[in-house]
Amino acid sequence: xxxxxxxxxxxxxxxxxxxxxxxxxxxxxxxxxxxxxxxxxxxxxxxxxxxxxxxxxxxxxxxxxxxxxxxxxxxxxxxxxxxxxxxxxxxxxxxxxxxxxx
Amino acid sequence: xxxxxxxxxxxxxxxxxxxxxxxxxxxxxxxxxxxxxxxxxxxxxxxxxxxxxxxxxxxxxxxxxxxxxxxxxxxxxxxxxxxxxxxxxxxxxxxxxxxxxxxxxxxxxxxxxxxxxxxxxxxxxxxxxxxxxxxxxxxxxxxxxxxxxxxxxxxxxxxxxxxxxxxxxxxxxxxxxxxxxxxxxxxxxxxxxxxxxxxxxxxxxxxxxxxxxxxxxxxxxxxxxxxxxxxxxxxxxxxxxxxxxxxxxxxxxxxxxxxxxxxxxxxxxxxxxxxxxxxxxxxxxxxxxxxxxxxxxxxxxxxxxxxxxxxxxxxxxxxxxxxxxxxxxxxxxxxxxxxxxxxxxxxxxxxxxxxxxxxxxxxxxxxxxxxxxxxxxxxxxxxxxxxxxxxxxxxxxxxxxxxxxxxxxxxxxxxxxxxxxxxxxxxxxxxxxxxxxxxxxxxxxxxxxxxxxxxxxxxxxxxxxxxxxxxxxxxxxxxxxxxxxxxxxxxxxxxxxxxxxxxxxxxxxxxxxxxxxxxxxxxxx
Numbered sequence: 001x002x003x004x005x006x007x008x009x010x011x012x013x014x015x016x017x018x019x020x021x022x023x024x025x026x027x028x029x030x031x032x033x034x035x036x037x038x039x040x041x042x043x044x045x046x047x048x049x050x051x052x053x054x055x056x057x058x059x060x061x062x063x064x065x066x067x068x069x070x071x072x073x074x075x076x077x078x079x080x081x082x083x084x085x086x087x088x089x090x091x092x093x094x095x096x097x098x099x100x101x102x
Numbered sequence: 103x104x105x106x107x108x109x110x111x112x113x114x115x116x117x118x119x120x121x122x123x124x125x126x127x128x129x130x131x132x133x134x135x136x137x138x139x140x141x142x143x144x145x146x147x148x149x150x151x152x153x154x155x156x157x158x159x160x161x162x163x164x165x166x167x168x169x170x171x172x173x174x175x176x177x178x179x180x181x182x183x184x185x186x187x188x189x190x191x192x193x194x195x196x197x198x199x200x201x202x203x204x205x206x207x208x209x210x211x212x213x214x215x216x217x218x219x220x221x222x223x224x225x226x227x228x229x230x231x232x233x234x235x236x237x238x239x240x241x242x243x244x245x246x247x248x249x250x251x252x253x254x255x256x257x258x259x260x261x262x263x264x265x266x267x268x269x270x271x272x273x274x275x276x277x278x279x280x281x282x283x284x285x286x287x288x289x290x291x292x293x294x295x296x297x298x299x300x301x302x303x304x305x306x307x308x309x310x311x312x313x314x315x316x317x318x319x320x321x322x323x324x325x326x327x328x329x330x331x332x333x334x335x336x337x338x339x340x341x342x343x344x345x346x347x348x349x350x351x352x353x354x355x356x357x358x359x360x361x362x363x364x365x366x367x368x369x370x371x372x373x374x375x376x377x378x379x380x381x382x383x384x385x386x387x388x389x390x391x392x393x394x395x396x397x398x399x400x401x402x403x404x405x406x407x408x409x410x411x412x413x414x415x416x417x418x419x420x421x422x423x424x425x426x427x428x429x430x431x432x433x434x435x436x437x438x439x440x441x442x443x444x445x446x447x448x449x450x451x452x453x454x455x456x457x458x459x460x461x462x463x464x465x466x467x468x469x470x471x472x473x474x475x476x477x478x479x480x481x482x483x484x485x486x487x488x489x490x491x492x493x494x495x496x497x498x499x500x501x502x503x504x505x506x507x508x509x510x511x512x513x514x515x516x517x518x519x520x521x522x523x524x525x526x527x528x529x530x531x532x533x534x535x536x537x538x539x540x541x542x543x544x545x546x547x548x549x550x551x552x553x554x555x556x557x558x559x560x561x562x563x564x565x566x567x568x569x570x571x572x573x574x575x576x577x578x579x580x581x582x583x584x585x586x587x588x589x590x591x592x593x594x595x596x597x598x599x600x601x602x603x604x605x606x607x608x609x610x611x612x613x614x615x616x617x618x619x620x621x622x623x624x625x626x627x
Contacts, residue, residue: 004247008272008570009148009162009605013247038246046231046318057317059231063238065136066219069229083241084138 003042019089024102036082036093037063037070048072048082052098073101106132108416109196109209111187111358114142115402116394116409117215118170118179123413126177127422132207133179134198136186140174141167142217144402146240148272149265150545150604152290152504154522156438157403160506160543162604164244166402190214190358192387211389211416214359215409218352218373218395223257226312232319236266236349243273251345255322256280257310258349259473261289261401266349267297272568277302278341281324283309283331286455286470290447291500292546298473299623301586306471311338313346322346354396362387371452372398382432383412389419400442400449407439445501445523460501461525474584475499477620484527485549486619492536492553492562495619496526498546510543541566542603551610554618561618562595567609573597573626581613581621590617592624 006012016031023045030039037048037060047057048070061069065084073094074080078101082093094101108124110117113135125131139145147163158166174181182200189197194209220235227233232251236258239250254275256267259282267277280297285307287294298304307327314321326337353374360366364377364385376397377385383393391412394405411432418428443449446456457465463483468476475497480486485496494516496507501523508518508526515532518524534551541549541564551564563581567573573594581592596610613621 002249002252002274004243004249004273006570007247008568008572010244010247034246038242038248041242041248048231056229057231058229059318060234060242061238062220062235063241086138 019087021087021089021091021093023093024095030087032089033086036072036074036080036085036087036091039087040082040093047095049096050098050102055097072096103195103206103208105208105210106130107210107420108132108213109134109194109207109211110213110215111190111196112142112215112217112394112396113137113140113181113183114215114217114394114405115144115166115170116217116405116412117142117213118174119406119409120213120215120391120393120413120416121179121181122170122173122177123410124416125174125179127417129417129420129422131179133181134185134187134196135181135183138183140171140181140183143237143240144170146237146244147402148244148269150606151403152502152545153403153442154503154505155509157407157442159504160510160545160604163402170406187358190362190390192363194389211391211419212362213391213393213409213412213416214396215392215394215405215412216355216358216396218399219355220348221351221353222348223310223350225310227315227319228313230313230315230319231317232315232344233313233346233348236262236347239266239270239345239347243269249273249275250347251275251343253278253341253343254345254347255324255341255343256347256349258282258351259284259287259289259294259304259306260349260351261293262352263347263349264289264293264297266347267302268293270347271297271300271302274570278343279303279305279324280473281305281308281310283307283327285329287473290502290546291466291469291475292498292502292548294469294473295475295497295584296547298585299582301582302473304471304473305339308339309333310346319344319346352395352399354399356392356396359385359390359392359396362390364390364392369398371449381436382415383408384415389416391415398449404439404442407435407442411435411439441522442503444503444521447500447502459499459525460521460523463525466499469499472585477584480619484525487528488554489528490555491534492551493534494528494540495550495552496528496540496544497548497550498525498544501525502546504545506543506545507540507549510539512537512539516540536564538564538598538608539602541608542606547606550622552618555615556612559615560612561615562610562612563618563621564596564608564610565622565624567607567624568605572599572607573609573624577626579624579626581611581617582623582625583620584622586623588625590614590621592621594624
């Protein structure tokens with residue numbers, strides 16, 4: 001999905017520092033401090049996890065840390081709400097399957 | 103266990119307002135909020151607010167948020183972020199999860215301002231990635247600067263659905279349809295009209311039948327419903343979309359109050375499970391107050407006043423102000439709140455079908471069903487008049503508590519009348535100088551400056567424009583009707599962007615004079 005480079009009301013976003021992270025082993029980039037989910041979205045990632053019983057895909061839904069649809073395995077720890085967890089250089093992000101990494 | 107005179111739960115508009123009132127009178131106040139930034143949902147609100155000066159009218163929500171934070175800092179309000187309140191007990195003990203720790207605090211008073219959570223509706227495919235809440239869309243585009251999707255269907259025509267649809271257009275997304283199962287648009291007509299004139303079709307009495315896709319959303323089928331909300335077979339319509347936004351109401355997040363033993367009720371007019379409170383927000387548990395959406399869904403402007411009331415009340419409760427001082431403050435706040443709760447969208451009118459304005463004029467049925475006032479309906483409203491030379495045309499057709507237009511005109515051309523909800527009209531002997539302040543001040547973007555006859559067979563229409571790219575003088579294109587259809591050729595003759603307009607640019611287009619009262623938007627060819 002596209003980042004908004006210039007907004008009619010909010011203007012031009014101040015440039016933040018680009019950092020690298022991995023998503024399921026792939027090298028991706030995002031802005032430091034933005035939610036992991038936003039960096040993933042900017043890279044076109046829609047599926048964050050699969051449900052345990054029925055193996056159904058889930059993605060970003062509420063974006064404010066309430067619904068838990070967007071939880072993933074981050075730096076080895078499962079159930080991390082990626083919509084409210086800031087991105088840091090070198091993070092390892094993995095699609096979650098049930099309660100573990102895929 | 104640390105003790106505070108006032109513990110506020112939630113650093114949104116209501117909680118911060120409450121904390122400011124208490125802190126500025128010398129109480130020691132602490133505010134807990136689970137988010138990593140204060141301000142609640144205010145920073146996602148990029149539209150201009152309604153109301154009057156006291157309600158921060160014509161100021162954009164995020165600017166109100168900045169003002170609140172500055173005021174809170176000035177009076178020394180302590181805000182703890184990343185702090186989730188997980189327990190509230192009847193003796194006003196509060197358990198807070200901060201990081202991996204759980205801490206306990208004791209309050210002499212507690213103000214719960216936890217706000218509301220979004221409602222959802224379910225349909226086959228609703229769990230697919232790509233189906234999101236309208237709040238999520240706002241968070242993505244207005245806070246994090248990313249488009250929620252490219253092609254979007256909005257479900258819900260209340261103010262949230264309408265405002266977020268407009269914001270999606272501002273973010274460069276395409277809104278393919280605005281759908282609501284109700285037979286009439288729930289939000290302000292002016293919000294609907296600014297979406298409709300961009301060409302977004304409204305489907306009232308429609309709901310989502312099914313969302314399509316295996317790994318992610320690829321499309322959606324809607325169908326019409328009858329008066330009992332049963333699907334009507336054969337009315338299916340398919341849209342290719344990558345995103346569905348749901349804006350189907352809010353529910354108070356009142357669990358903490360229930361936990362504290364406050365008397366609760368199910369009140370559909372307030373949005374669900376709410377505490378029973380007195381007129382200033384005190385619950386059945388002495389010293390525990392509720393303010394903002396948690397005690398009944400309204401909007402940020404009223405939440406701020408309710409917060410102030412609770413703040414004043416705790417000052418009185420703890421003896422920091424006399425009863426006389428408290429009553430005087432509350433009386434003033436009550437007046438502000440009462441003026442916001444007027445008009446056809448007032449809480450007391452929820453669910454009622456209102457067919458006439460306070461002035462006795464028939465409401466535009468087209469506005470309620472399709473999002474725009476039809477050409478043959480617009481002339482009956484008092485803000486729509488014909489005059490020689492440039493003059494304002496105010497397409498304000500519903501009684502909403504709002505009056506910035508009246509104050510915006512330095513020549514005194516515009517009057518609201520005695521009541522803040524009345525429809526604006528042009529005073530008889532007025533002399534418009536074409537300054538455009540009224541156009542930029544109208545939070546509903548419903549005012550246009552029109553010169554119906556420039557003498558050469560053309561007319562000019564000045565309209566509010568909040569999109570990019572901004573047209574330039576000499577640009578040729580089309581005049582769009584109130585429902586976004588191309589109806590005539592148009593050429594841009596003036597573009598004004600001054601600081602006082604606060605990003606509402608004034609674009610003037612020249613159109614054939616027979617379209618002076620019909621063309622309301624511009625599209626570049």
